[in-house]
Amino acid sequence: MIKSLSLMRRGLSRVPMRPMVQIIRTQTADAKPQDMDNRSFVAGLFNGQLYTDQLFPYPDSLSADQLETLRLYVDPTDKFFLEEFDSPKYDEQAFVDPEMMERAKRQGAFGLQIPERYNGLGLNNTQYCRMTEIMGRYDLGFGIVLGAHQSIGLKGIILYGSEEQKMRYLPKLATGEHMAAYCLTEPGSGSDAFSIKTRAELTPDGRNYILNGGKIWISNGGVADIFTVFAKTPVTDSSGIVKDKITAFIVERAFGGITHGQPEKKMGIKCSNTAEVHFDNVKVPVENRILGEGDGFKVAMNILNNGRFGMAGALSGTMRMLIERSVEHARNRKQFGDYLANYGVIQEKIANMTLRHFVTESMAYQICGVMDSGVTDFQLEAAISKVFGSESAWLVADEAIQIHGGMGFMKECGLERVLRDLRIFRIFEGSNEILRLFVALQGLQLAGDRLKVLEKALKAPLSNAGTLLNFIGGRVGIHEVSAKNLVGSRDYMADPLVGKCVEQLVACVNHFGVAVERLLMLHGKDVIHQQIKLRKLSEAAIDTYAMAAVIARSSNAIRTQNPTWEHQVLLTTSWCQEAHERVLWHLRGLRDSDTLDLDQNKIKIANDVILEGGPKATHPLGF
Template sequence: MSLWISLFLKCVKKPWVVSKYFSTATESNPKKQIEEEPSFALNIFRGAIVEKRIFPFPGLLTHPRKKVLATLIGPLDKVLKEMNDPFKNEAEGAIQEAVLSDLKGIGFFGTLIPKEYGGLGLNNLQYTRLLQELGAYDLSLGVTLRSHQVIGVQGIMLFGNDLQQKKYLPRIAKGELAAFCLTESTAGSDFSSIKTKAVLSPDKSHYILNGSKIWINNGNLAEIFTVFANVPSKNLKSGEPATNLTAFIVEKSFGGITTEEPSSKMGLKSTNTATVHFKDVKVPTENVLDDVGAGIEVAMGIINQGRYGVAALLSGTMSICISQAVEYTKSRIQFKKRIRSFELIQKKLARMAMLQYVSESMGYVISANMDRTADDLSIEGAIAKVFSTEAAWSVCDECIQILGGRGYMTKTGLEKALRDVRVFRIFEVTNDVLRMVIALSGVQFAGITIKELQSVGMGHIPKRIAKKIGLGGSPTFQPYVHPNLTEPAKLASKCILDFGNKVEKLLNKYDSGIVNRQMILSIMADCAIDIYSMAVVLSRASSAIAQNLPSVEYETLIAHAWCVDASERVAMRLNNLKSSNILDNFKKYVRISEIMGDTKGISQLNPLNF
């Protein structure tokens, strides 16, 4: 894991999230880009608030963009409600061809592709809305389209040269499915374990590709693949053999590509997930994406570019599940009362509403920043992925609990939703690894700042520089939030101050050794996730109050309640980090796991010794 993280930290310094094709959210000035806008998520690790990526919350779409979106939502809803049958799809293990054909007809295979290449030319904010709709009606269909559009095509969108884009984007927009081929049986989050190889031909006209990729969404259906393989080379200094991970555009028409039957899965059963084999596939040298050896940057660029889509999809799934639970509580009578009158049920409903609200808000904040071409949204994207995937599991589970035995039956669709959402905590880098990435990226950023301050001495920093790096006093959200949210804003501000102080103390204590303290890093990541969630909620609720939206009371209450809950969790975790009992318990966890490894599982004897 540490090798993967070190590679990731190297990559996040590159501005690969910027694309010349992404429209800006500032529609009055479509060419405007953010300059030197630092990450909100990274800055909380040094106890600073840099508000531009959070405030103000993305506003209502202007009429032209709203009209474009409206013309798509209608046809999409018609396909989802009148043609698509999620239960039939699951029973047959495939999405009906007629559904895919209709979606191709209305342009859904080229939503993000620029109009000049035959696509719809939507920006990320608009696409977020469409993903929510897909997530609400059929998560398998949403994953199929997202796997094609968000990660299948993004390699060409982000890193393809003009010739590659002119050749492939029109074909993809018309309906040729795309797939992203990274994972292997020995290589998941650890890119360094990839075995697939691409050897340059003697005449240097093409690469010969050999290897296999597993669990590839759209694997049997795709015509165009983004494939990651190692190109053998020699170390220039030592002369020893070396490899360079490289991304290639590979067409099924090249020959030598075979696939296995779709994998049987716990959920998302109608998605086409298959093993893809490449045997002596001749890939033209002009089909290298970016450059030889740039594979890690390309892979991370694609994956991070698409993480906002996970939050969007799952917020849609959560909303439809919650609606079903709410309706049930209004009709179900127990002990001569409707169960919606019971406090424990009310708490469950409110908690689910908050989780959905936060996930949805994160998706829109990040997609809006992508449209404004903000550099390096990797940490915000990781936070959104971790939060929304775990929120979705919790929401679906609680909805089943509220419906009781009825929720456990297949007819409600809730058990299907629970199975479908489970994999999101695993794919496109597991949440466990992402927690390490969030924490290590943050402490690395904070550590650089601390060392710079120590090298010059705090007293020698000009006020303008101190203000620019967020050291002009205690962090506060007060200038950015509505006055009605003063109290939750104070809670969030205090969390950032306390968190920054704790990060500095931990860095002083462990220095570079912090990399190996995974249990501490996980706690730090959870603090960062909660703090980021508070900021996003404060931003959205402030916007709702300022516009006097019909939901203003609801959103204000969520902001107050969420910030109380989240700030309590942050305070508890920070206290745990200075508790000798908690820190000593980490050692006990390690020893228990070592004993389990020696005994190949549970180590105690059966009480009956039989």
């Protein structure tokens, strides 16, 4: 019988020497959508389990009618941007001409996901993702105008609004007669939503809230008519203690007491309005509260979670355009007697750009397809898609400019505008640093709950033998499943042509689960302070999920005899080979003494520089 936690630790330290991923699938032919819920691939990853319910088959969620409906919107929108929308002009003047805004409103661009009964187009998530691609291809700034309005500005009403609230607000928001904005960020609270200062106090008669405070960097802030506002309200808990908690409100500019600052001057996305918004004794009716008092944080986070897949969709559109532009230039530009497209260094750039586009696109449609199936447990995947997509798009844009050489640096080429527009995507709707911590800490919490059961059992090992055996069995082989069990001809399995990729994926999941257990046993609750280690864990999670997404997509392409299936297999095998090596490298960094020493050295360097107020090393000339 195990007698101490130290013995268990020593046992776990030997686990990576053998494969033991537990592959779990609950979905059957007659399964209901909710059977797939709580089976997030990334969540399972933190327990060393490979949940396949949300991976296979790769989503093909559009019916023939939905595809036809989508085509009716895609072609005219594409034509609209190609022939009428003047992106350089709107970037230069920092606003979109009013007549062009009216054109977009008449085409239904402001109500893409609002149900038809409220005057919207009623697109599902997959259809919406395709439309965001078009925005990303042509103009990210205008994409923010539309996204701030419907992806986050009015999304709280769709997700949590009462029928009365939906009937009152959505019809005019759908037509663009009213525009929406999402008001969370404040001067002292960027990523830390809990630190907001804006307050809403209930009037003595209980009929209204009096709202006071200010928000900064609000997209559409200077032009919106309807605001989703988050404010602190006093809430009495079950023990009678009054605490300030976040509550969400629908606030109309027509209520009075709302002012905004001048449009901010920004690096990019200039044609979108960004401004401070101030609330001075704004009287907000009680019926304009979204859900209950204190439910605002849940509302705020779920709005962001539900919108992040659209960001990956938009950025995949941007990357597709950048790759096309780069290929066109490389095929036509001669240097040293040959076309750029024939040089290996250029080919490598184009290949790497294409790989990142393929992964981002695969993630985006994996997530929105799962969402359309009714699954609600997709938050970690959505966060990963935002991080990966925003950083990949930046790298692809940088390489596109490099391929174009001096021409790419010129304003006339148009690529410098794309690069400027892209920079914000790594910051807003959750900075990438915060989202990496979110992925790691959320996953560790799930794994920690499981380890608590083990910790309790170890205190009385003789009376908890069953718990201990189940734990050991789940990790070291009683339920051992090889990668072969995930490869086959059925639609919920990977195709044999990507079998090697599955072996690499299973190895990553296995090592990941063990790394999580070691991290929790070593640091316990203090793991929250190990941010460098958490970043490495997140990097491993991002790459592992990326592997899973492309394996699922290419397997589907093979089975459906997609005309590009061979190319998709080539992309998948190439990505998985590189990602597999990166995952193992990041996980080794969690325990390798040299790497840990290097991490500590970097912390010391940073502290020295922070204390100095800048670089501490004296100048080579001494002054």
